[in-house]
Amino acid sequence: AQSVAQPEDQVNVAEGNPLTVKCTYSVSGNPYLFWYVQYPNRGLQFLLKYITGDNLVKGSYGFEAEFNKSQTSFHLKKPSALVSDSALYFCAVRDITAGSYQLTFGKGTKLSVIP
């Protein structure tokens, strides 16, 4: 079975400071990993994904994430937070080795960027 954990329900960061939103995963095979962002009353927007290759993945709006196989983590980062980054962030995993088509989401982390 595949699962995702986002250990923090909420992250607060001052505008201009670096931000990190944590994600760890569990799969029996090789993971495909995704980050999505959700603004209030809106659908999920794709930010970035890791499939294979370079462990550091760059995505939309200046976000990046680092795949760490030994720690089974895929933390989302941004060097300088903006107030407009305030939203709900979801990490998701698919176990491609197991042939799984299902995308399993974490519970989400609410990011608040304080002016």
Added chain:
Amino acid sequence: DAMVIQNPRYQVTQFGKPVTLSCSQTLNHNVMYWYQQKSSQAPKLLFHYYDKDFNNEADTPDNFQSRRPNTSFCFLDIRSPGLGDAAMYLCATSRTVHQETQYFGPGTRLLVL
């Protein structure tokens, strides 16, 4: 612009009264998904279509059905909505089911009175 469209954005229905939510896409993707997202929770996959092949999740209640009359459209039918079915319903598409990214619509928020 190519996109995933959901109508209506807000839907109010009465307890037990059938309701249909619609999703359309201009991406020409093979796969369409329906998710249920309750407040402060992760989206939960209900079912998906790969072309005309329907795949139901094991724990999706029988109250939820889906139709995909063509590539562009997919419908979610709730036969007898209960209060517990109030949620945001998200439609998503992907080109295939494997490494492809899923693209989401804006969602339909369902309120059951």
